[in-house]
Structure formats: C-alpha cells, structure tokens
Amino acid sequence: MSGLAGMRCVVPKFAQFVMRPMALTTTCINRKPNILLGARRFTTSVSTRAKETVSIQFVCDDGTKYTTNAKVGDNLLDVVIENDIDLDGFGACEGTLACSTCHLILEQSDYDKLPQEPTDEELDMLDLAYGLTDTSRLGCQIIVSKDMDGLVVRVPDGVADAREP
Amino acid sequence: MFPQRLCMQHLKQVLKHTVRNYSGSGNIPHVCVVGSGPAGFYTAQQLLKGNNKIHVDIYEKLPVPFGLVRYGVAPDHPEVKNVINTFTQTANNERCTFIGNVCVGQDISLSELQKCYTAVILSYGAEDDRKLNIPGEDVQNVVSARNFVGWYNGLPEDKNLDIDLDTDVAVILGVGNVALDVARILLTPIDILAKTDITEYSLERLRKSHIKRVILVGRRGPLQVAFTIKELREMIKLPGCRPVLHTQDYTGLDSIYKDLPRPRKRLTELMYKTAITPTETDYKLWNNATKEWELRFRLSPLEILHDGVKASGVKFGVNRLEGSDMVNQKCVLTDETESVPCGLVLRSIGYRSHQIDSSLPFDVKNGVIDNTRGRVKDMKGIYCSGWVGTGPVGVILGTMTDGFDVGKTVLKDLDTGLLDTISNREDALQLLQRRGVKTVSFKDWNKIDMIETTDGENIGKPREKIADIDKLLNIAHA
Numbered sequence: 001m002s003g004l005a006g007m008r009c010v011v012p013k014f015a016q017f018v019m020r021p022m023a024l025t026t027t028c029i030n031r032k033p034n035i036l037l038g039a040r041r042f043t044t045s046v047s048t049r050a051k052e053t054v055s056i057q058f059v060c061d062d063g064t065k066y067t068t069n070a071k072v073g074d075n076l077l078d079v080v081i082e083n084d085i086d087l088d089g090f091g092a093c094e095g096t097l098a099c100s101t102c103h104l105i106l107e108q109s110d111y112d113k114l115p116q117e118p119t120d121e122e123l124d125m126l127d128l129a130y131g132l133t134d135t136s137r138l139g140c141q142i143i144v145s146k147d148m149d150g151l152v153v154r155v156p157d158g159v160a161d162a163r164e165p
Numbered sequence: 166m167f168p169q170r171l172c173m174q175h176l177k178q179v180l181k182h183t184v185r186n187y188s189g190s191g192n193i194p195h196v197c198v199v200g201s202g203p204a205g206f207y208t209a210q211q212l213l214k215g216n217n218k219i220h221v222d223i224y225e226k227l228p229v230p231f232g233l234v235r236y237g238v239a240p241d242h243p244e245v246k247n248v249i250n251t252f253t254q255t256a257n258n259e260r261c262t263f264i265g266n267v268c269v270g271q272d273i274s275l276s277e278l279q280k281c282y283t284a285v286i287l288s289y290g291a292e293d294d295r296k297l298n299i300p301g302e303d304v305q306n307v308v309s310a311r312n313f314v315g316w317y318n319g320l321p322e323d324k325n326l327d328i329d330l331d332t333d334v335a336v337i338l339g340v341g342n343v344a345l346d347v348a349r350i351l352l353t354p355i356d357i358l359a360k361t362d363i364t365e366y367s368l369e370r371l372r373k374s375h376i377k378r379v380i381l382v383g384r385r386g387p388l389q390v391a392f393t394i395k396e397l398r399e400m401i402k403l404p405g406c407r408p409v410l411h412t413q414d415y416t417g418l419d420s421i422y423k424d425l426p427r428p429r430k431r432l433t434e435l436m437y438k439t440a441i442t443p444t445e446t447d448y449k450l451w452n453n454a455t456k457e458w459e460l461r462f463r464l465s466p467l468e469i470l471h472d473g474v475k476a477s478g479v480k481f482g483v484n485r486l487e488g489s490d491m492v493n494q495k496c497v498l499t500d501e502t503e504s505v506p507c508g509l510v511l512r513s514i515g516y517r518s519h520q521i522d523s524s525l526p527f528d529v530k531n532g533v534i535d536n537t538r539g540r541v542k543d544m545k546g547i548y549c550s551g552w553v554g555t556g557p558v559g560v561i562l563g564t565m566t567d568g569f570d571v572g573k574t575v576l577k578d579l580d581t582g583l584l585d586t587i588s589n590r591e592d593a594l595q596l597l598q599r600r601g602v603k604t605v606s607f608k609d610w611n612k613i614d615m616i617e618t619t620d621g622e623n624i625g626k627p628r629e630k631i632a633d634i635d636k637l638l639n640i641a642h643a
C-alpha cells in the first residue's frame with residue numbers, strides 16, 4: 001500500500017509549483033527525443049541561439065487572445081508551447097501528424113500566403129478535425145517566417161458535444 | 166426579478182461553503198475515475214485543472230495504465246502513443262493517484278466507492294465484442310479482431326490466442342479502422358514490424374504466416390466505409406502489397422463524391438482513383454508485390470463454412486442498397502448468395518461495453534451506460550466518460566473532448582452544490598488492503614516501464630511488453 005499515499009512527482013516540475021491552475025494542463029510536451037517519435041518527427045525547430053521573433057496572435061473561440069513571440073523557423077505548435085499558452089489538449093501527438101488537435105483556422109488571405117501548401121498527409125489528418133474549414137491548417141505543420149509578423153490565427157473549440165451524432 | 170435571483174445565488178454560495186466546511190475531512194473533495202485509458206486521464210486532467218483542491222484517484226483493472234493506447238493502437242503507429250506523455254504528467258500530479266490492479270465491480274463495488282468519494286467517474290471503455298450470431302461463428306480460426314489486437318499488443322488475457330496463420334487467405338468482416346489495422350499487421354513486411362513494440366511471441370508467429378491475401382468485406386458500399394483516409398492511404402502504400410479494388414464498385418462514384426463533405430469526398434476520391442486511374446507511381450509500387458488486400462462490398466455474412474472443426478470459408482448474402490441519402494444508404498438482403506473460401510476469419514464489426522454493477526442503468530442495445538452528457542441516469546454523483554458512455558466510436562481526439570466535457574460537468578455540479586463533498590478515500594484504500602488486493606502505484610508502473618523499454622532496446626525495439634500478469638505484479642512489488 002505504501003506506493004499509494006507517498007507518491008512523489010518526478011516529471012515536469014513547473015507544473016506542480018506554478019500556482020495558476022492552468023499550468024496543469026498546458027500541453028507540456030516531452031521535448032526529449034522520444035524513441036516513440038522515431039523518424040516521423042516533423043518539428044523543424046532546432047538551434048539554441050537567439051532567433052529572430054515575430055508577433056503572432058492566437059484567438060480562442062471564447063474570445064481569449066494570446067499574443068506570442070514566435071521564433072522564426074519554429075512551427076506554431078512550438079510557439080504555443082514556448083509561450084506557455086493554455087489550450088486544452090493542443091498538440092496531443094507532439095507534432096507527428098497523428099492527431100489534429102493542433103487545428104488552427106486562418107484568414108483566407110493569410111492561408112493563401114503560406115509558403116508551403118498542405119501535404120496529402122496533413123489534409124488527411126485535418127479531415128478528422130472538428131469544425132474543419134477551407135482555410136484550416138495543422139499548427140504543427142506551419143513554419144513561422146519573418147513575414148508572418150502580426151498574423152492572427154483562430155483556435156477552434158473542440159466539438160461542443162462529442163455525444164451528439 | 167433581478168434582486169431575487171441575486172439572493173438565491175448568494176444563498177447557494179453560502180450553502181455551498183457551509184456544506185464544504187462541515188463535511189468529512191475538511192473541504193477537499195476526493196473523486197475517483199474508473200479506468201486509465203484516454204477518457205480516464207483526460208477527465209482527470211480537466212478536474213485537476215479546474216479545481217485546485219480536488220484529489221483524483223484513478224482505479225485501473227490491469228497492473229498497467231493507458232487502456233487502448235497501450236493495448237489497442239497499432240504497434241506501427243507509435244506517434245499516436247505520444248499522448249502517454251501527457252497522461253504521465255497527469256499521473257505525476259501530487260493530487261492524482263494511480264491505483265492499478267483493482268477491478269471495480271469485483272475488488273470493490275460501485276456503492277462502496279460512492280461512500281468514499283464526492284463523485285465517481287466511470288471511464289472503463291468498451292471491452293466486449295459485437296457478435297454476428299450466425300452459424301459456425303464459434304468454430305476454430307474464427308477470431309475476433311479485438312482478441313487479435315490484444316494478442317499482438319500483449320494484452321494478458323489474449324496472449325495465448327488460438328489462431329492458425331498457416332493458410333493463404335484471410336477474410337476480415339467489417340470495414341472500419343480496426344479491420345485495416347488487423348489487415349496491415351497481417352500484411353506488413355516482418356522486418357518493419359520487428360522494429361515496433363509488437364510482442365515478440367506474435368512476431369514469431371507472423372514470421373511463419375502463409376497469408377498472402379486479405380479480403381475485407383463490407384455489408385454496404387464504398388460510400389459507407391467506416392475507415393478513414395489516413396489509414397486507407399497507408400494500405401495503398403504498404404510495401405510489397407497490392408490493393409485489389411473492383412472497378413465496378415467505383416464506376417460513376419466521381420459524379421457523386423464531388424458534392425460530399427470534404428472528409429467523405431477525399432476518402433471516396435482516393436478509393437476511386439486507386440481503382441480506376443492509378444498513377445505510374447502506384448503501379449511501380451504494386452508491380453513486385455507478393456501479397457494483396459482486396460475490398461469487397463454489399464455482402465452480409467450468413468454462415469461460417471467449416472470442415473467440422475475449422476473455418477474454411479464464409480457464405481455471404483448479397484445486399485442491395487436502399488435510400489436516397491447516398492452516404493447513409495441501408496443494406497437489404499437479396500436471395501443471391503456467394504461463398505468465399507478462406508482459412509481464417511476475423512470478425513471486426515465493433516466493440517461494446519458491459520455493466521460492471523447491476524445498479525448501473527445500462528442501454529443493452531447500444532452497449533453503453535445510460536447517461537445524459539456524462540451524468541449517469543438517476544444516479545447522483547456517478548458520471549461516465551469515453552467509450553463506456555459514447556459507444557465505441559471515434560478516435561482519441563473525440564474521447565479527449567468527451568473527457569474534458571465530463572470533467573467540466575463534474576466541476577460545475579461541485580460548484581453549484583449538487584454534490585456532497587466526501588473525502589474518505591482512505592476508507593476505500595483500507596478496504597482494498599483488507600481484501601488482500603495488491604494495488605500498483607504509478608511508481609511501480611515506472612519500474613515495469615523501465616524493464617520493458619530495456620528489454621526492447623536489447624532486441625532493437627522501443628519496448629518489449631510483458632504480457633503476463635504475475636510477472637507484471639512481481640516487478641511492481643519487487
């Protein structure tokens with residue numbers, strides 16, 4: 001029985017100590033190279049040197065706005081994590097194109113400007129996203145570039161009621 | 166009207182605080198979750214986030230956590246299992262306790278849990294099978310996909326599955342994602358599987374498998390397939406394997422899919438193009454294939470044919486489809502029949518849940534707990550989340566959304582004073598101890614995890630799962 005009462009926390013320290021309740025669910029992703037991730041990891045961010053940043057705003061369905069400092073070369077999932085934005089369940093597969101929880105909606109003009117078109121694999125995953133639109137993308141597949149300064153993206157709510165048919 | 170409403174609200178607040186301050190061991194609500202799959206973990210995550218006092222105990226039947234993420238998700242889809250990292254974080258929260266090796270309904274009853282916790286959230290998934298109820302279903306080598314999945318994934322109860330792969334044709338009944346998972350495992354080159362966390366004992370059996378052709382059979386048509394596009398694309402690109410799609414099933418579909426919602430449109434388009442207008446690249450990929458998978462439609466299984474002992478084929482009734490809404494057409498049997506010879510039949514027509522306590526209102530027809538948005542019907546303080554409440558449909562994303570939703574509902578009921586704050590978790594733990602139940606903590610799981618990953622690394626795999634309950638318990642309690 002000993003293990004039950006005296007369990008101590010090992011993993012992310014900040015999640016335990018930060019007073020904000022939200023810190024508990026901020027998708028704190030295990031950034032260590034995971035064996036599970038294998039070769040399929042799509043995240044492109046690397047370099048530890050200070051990088052150029054641009055401002056990108058995430059707007060949730062309930063109106064909450066988060067303005068972030070986004071490092072050029074990072075993807076938008078990295079940006080959410082690095083800026084400690086509390087989005088429930090965002091990035092569940094850690095950027096490996098296997099979950100669609102990083103679904104974002106762009107303005108048509110911004111969508112058209114993105115340098116990389118979505119791959120078939122990204123579109124396949126998007127097809128499972130709730131509230132899919134023609135200008136939907138997966139955040140983990142969008143790479144921040146210099147000309148994105150001032151970009152506003154919408155974070156759609158999960159489905160209002162998963163039980164409705 | 167307005168001031169009156171305000172007063173009522175205030176009264177509610179006061180009442181809430183009074184109740185909190187005078188009940189049990191202070192005002193810390195203890196709640197428990199039954200089941201440690203995605204539903205259990207995501208519900209717990211939401212509860213811990215929304216109330217900074219609450220304590221969540223997660224009871225799990227098995228000595229190990231994560232439900233279908235460990236025992237369902239295919240070994241060649243490791244990226245899906247990344248959700249485990251978030252679950253681990255939840256389990257390591259100091260207000261969360263994983264209590265493994267406790268079968269609720271057997272080791273401790275629902276009413277006993279109710280006496281110890283402010284709320285009980287049932288997230289125990291859907292562990293039973295749907296059956297066809299046709300003659301011959303119980304002969305040798307008619308295997309449920311659920312058991313086959315459990316077998317290759319190391320689920321203790323399925324580790325000794327009776328299956329014979331010494332046959333060249335396998336028929337899979339059903340065209341959902343589980344059917345595709347099973348087909349892929351049967352057809353993937355063994356060297357690729359050998360680098361996954363598939364159990365070594367099943368890898369050995371698959372290495373000797375003679376299966377060359379897997380036929381997937383749907384009772385309706387291509388517009389009604391239940392699998393999704395990512396999984397289909399993976400099948401089309403499977404190394405050493407060729408798809409066999411019959412052109413007559415797809416002719417004319419191009420004029421229909423154009424107007425369908427995007428997911429169904431892209432899915433149908435991919436089937437259509439693969440069948441009717443394959444590209445050079447496709448041909449190159451398929452030319453040297455030694456194995457194949459085939460899609461058949463409009464066939465309902467009527468009888469499993471056998472030689473007295475073992476399956477030898479399936480007799481199907483030919484269906485016609487009815488209804489003006491093309492995507493939701495229903496199938497109607499005609500007098501025509503067709504028999505397909507094969508040496509292995511895998512039934513993949515869906516899962517169902519079961520009732521763990523006779524007091525639980527249960528919808529027998531759909532195999533789910535009777536509930537409204539997670540509140541179990543007529544049972545105060547009892548909730549359900551995930552497959553046990555929604556039915557066995559959807560991916561982890563859907564289960565996550567449901568888990569969050571139900572978590573929010575519980576928090577709301579707690580806030581509005583609908584629940585009595587009960588904080589007697591120690592009583593539940595003592596009861597288990599008295600009954601000699603050897604519980605497994607998350608720390609104990611870490612020990613198992615370490616051994617499994619080390620064993621895996623030694624043979625070039627991310628993990629070698631231990632499928633023996635006694636072994637798991639020995640490690641946990643060493």
Ligand SMILES: Cc1cc2nc3c(=O)[nH]c(=O)nc-3n(C[C@H](O)[C@H](O)[C@H](O)COP(=O)(O)OP(=O)(O)OC[C@H]3O[C@@H](n4cnc5c(N)ncnc54)[C@H](O)[C@@H]3O)c2cc1C
Pocket residue numbers: 199200201202203204205224225226227230231232233234237238239242245267268269270288289290291292314343346521550551552553558559560561562564
């Ligand atoms: C074969 C298969 C493959 C899948 N692959 C994918 C995929 O690749 N991607 C994806 O997004 N989704 C996939 N899914 C769907 C996904 O697994 C489900 O959405 C999700 O697991 C449902 O979560 P759950 O918590 O409701 O149930 P489960 O994951 O089944 O968890 C239920 C838990 O409760 C425990 N339990 C049962 N009875 C008791 C009891 N009496 N007392 C205590 N504990 C109990 C069980 O041991 C289990 O740990 C797959 C499903 C299947 C069947």
Ligand SMILES: NC(=O)c1ccc[n+]([C@@H]2O[C@H](COP(=O)([O-])OP(=O)(O)OC[C@H]3O[C@@H](n4cnc5c(N)ncnc54)[C@H](OP(=O)(O)O)[C@@H]3O)[C@@H](O)[C@H]2O)c1
Pocket residue numbers: 297338339340341342343344346383384385389390391392393396465466513514515516557558559560
């Ligand atoms: N990679 C992944 O993301 C993944 C992997 C595995 C599972 N999952 C998810 O897990 C859930 C469960 O998957 P599943 O494949 O078990 O279920 P499913 O998607 O519901 O598919 C069940 C299949 O069985 C057929 N069927 C049902 N009853 C039948 C009968 N009596 N006779 C003949 N056919 C019958 C259905 O046809 P009808 O449509 O005609 O009823 C359907 O084709 C799904 O939502 C799935 O997407 C996801």
Ligand code: FES
Pocket residue numbers: 077090091092093094095096097098099100101102125138139140141
């Ligand atoms: S994080 Fe899973 S698809 Fe982007």
